[in-house]
Amino acid sequence: QVQLVESGGGLVQAGDSLRLSCAASGRTISTNAMGWFRQAPGQERQFVAAISTSGGSTYYADSVKDRFTISRDNALNTVSLRINSLQPEDTAVYYCAAGCRIGQRLCWGRNDYYIWGQGTQVIVSS
Numbered sequence: 001q002v003q004l005v006e007s008g009g010g011l012v013q014a015g016d017s018l019r020l021s022c023a024a025s026g027r028t029i030s031t032n033a034m035g036w037f038r039q040a041p042g043q044e045r046q047f048v049a050a051i052s053t054s055g056g057s058t059y060y061a062d063s064v065k066d067r068f069t070i071s072r073d074n075a076l077n078t079v080s081l082r083i084n085s086l087q088p089e090d091t092a093v094y095y096c097a098a099g100c101r102i103g104q105r106l107c108w109g110r111n112d113y114y115i116w117g118q119g120t121q122v123i124v125s126s
Contacts, residue, residue, distance in 0.1 A: 002027040002115050004096045009120035012086055020081040020120060022096030030054075030074040033100040033107050036081045038092035039119075045095065049081060050106045059106050064090075086124045093119040 008020040020036070033052050039045040049070035050059045058070055069082040079096060099114040100107035107113060 002029060002098050004098060004115060004117035006094060006096050006117040006120040009094060009122045011123045011125065014087055014124055014126050016086050016124075017082070017084045018086060018122060020083070020094055020122075022079040022081075022117060024077045024079070024098065028074070029072075029077055029079070029098055031102055032098060033105060034070075034072060034079045035097040035100065035107060035113060036070060036079075037095045037097055037110065038090075038122075039095070040089075040092040043092075045110055047108045047110070048094070050100075050108055051079065052105050057105055059108060083122075086122070088124045088126050091122060091124050093121050095119045 035050040036048040072079045096117040097113035
């Protein structure tokens, strides 16, 4: 019922910053926690960040904790991911995820979500 579309990726230089956006349609996302994942070439899809329904709680993977910021705007039905000081190891396709169970504050596993966007690619050159 909910459709997700990511945008904001591209080819950037190490040290640059990006804001990735996830636009949801068809159903409000305000009742569920949301997440971001990424998948690098030859790697499994990995958890990046999660945010609670009202944005009051967030959780990050250790590898991105100091540089990534997740946020949401329930009035606009969107979720964003700010990435600072991009590094080549951040190169990946970034996915927005929905479907975290109602009543659960945060979800971090791939199987905790069942709605995914098509992804937006981030390529960081050195």
